[in-house]
Amino acid sequence: MKKEELINQNIENLISLWQTVSEKTNFQKSEEGFEYSMIPYSEWPNRLWFHQAPDEKTVAKAKEILLSSSKNITIPYWDIYANEAHQLLECNGFEVRFEQIGMSLKLTQSYDAPQNLELKKVRNGKEAQLWEKLFQQAFGYQISHKLLQQDYESTDFIIAYHNESPVGTAVLHHPSGDIIGIHAMGIIPEARRQGYAEQLMKIILNHSIEHGFKFATLQASAMGKGIYIRLGFEEQFLMKNYTLNK
Numbered sequence: 001m002k003k004e005e006l007i008n009q010n011i012e013n014l015i016s017l018w019q020t021v022s023e024k025t026n027f028q029k030s031e032e033g034f035e036y037s038m039i040p041y042s043e044w045p046n047r048l049w050f051h052q053a054p055d056e057k058t059v060a061k062a063k064e065i066l067l068s069s070s071k072n073i074t075i076p077y078w079d080i081y082a083n084e085a086h087q088l089l090e091c092n093g094f095e096v097r098f099e100q101i102g103m104s105l106k107l108t109q110s111y112d113a114p115q116n117l118e119l120k121k122v123r124n125g126k127e128a129q130l131w132e133k134l135f136q137q138a139f140g141y142q143i144s145h146k147l148l149q150q151d152y153e154s155t156d157f158i159i160a161y162h163n164e165s166p167v168g169t170a171v172l173h174h175p176s177g178d179i180i181g182i183h184a185m186g187i188i189p190e191a192r193r194q195g196y197a198e199q200l201m202k203i204i205l206n207h208s209i210e211h212g213f214k215f216a217t218l219q220a221s222a223m224g225k226g227i228y229i230r231l232g233f234e235e236q237f238l239m240k241n242y243t244l245n246k
Contacts, residue, residue: 001178006236007102007104010104010179013175013217014181014217017045018045018049021155022039022045024151024152025146027040031061032058033061034048034054035049035051036048036062038071043072044141046071046072048066048074049075054085055085059089060092063092063244067244074097074243076242078239086240094243095243095244097242099238100219100220100221101225101239102236102239103219103220103234103235104216104233105231105232105234107209110206118160119158119161119204120161121158122158125145128157129145130159131145134159134167134168137189138169154173154175156173157171167188167196170183170184170186171183171185179213179217180208181218182217183219197227218233
């Protein structure tokens with residue numbers, strides 16, 4: 001797969017995850033030039049994303065919608081456009097809230113991974129509530145358990161256990177046959193510095209290879225990208241996440 005196509009696949013997988021969850025809860029909306037999700041009982045996805053580099057018209061319409069909402073909405077911007085459209089956002093009161101690095105890995109060979117973690121899919125309400133709790137501990141914000149209690153064909157919410165004690169979370173999104181997107185992978189504070197994050201990723205990658213996926217994609221923080229680079233992931237793009245000052 002060519003580099004440009006893989007970058008697009010990475011971004012499309014992420015957008016597809018937002019769309020999938022939002023459509024299941026009937027909070028997905030579309031406008032000319034962009035789409036958005038505002039779920040009143042969850043802090044995620046709650047995103048507004050442009051179909052292409054935004055212009056003055058689409059930015060003005062987006063601002064109108066954002067100013068009418070009490071929710072804190074994140075606006076992702078990928079540095080894949082030829083122009084400097086992010087400057088238009090910044091001139092209109094948008095500020096960078098955090099940044100992520102888009103990364104991908106061609107899945108060619110399995111990894112040596114200790115067998116002391118067990119991965120289980122969330123399958124009922126009790127497990128959904130546990131996943132929500134673990135995620136909030138790991139990341140500091142809420143993904144409502146209500147979002148997990150839908151029937152998803154290509155999205156798996158995962159809990160990682162060590163000796164039957166839950167230590168972390170992940171979301172695996174795979175709407176296409178070749179790409180698996182790895183999202184929301186985190187370890188709770190009391191279980192950190194024990195190598196669980198790298199072990200969890202290795203297990204996920206091995207399972208992905210077994211299921212025939214060709215590439216894995218993710219979006220990493222600057223702090224977390226070191227693990228992924230060690231495993232062979234390559235940096236693809238910078239993703240700036242904006243919020244609108246109100």
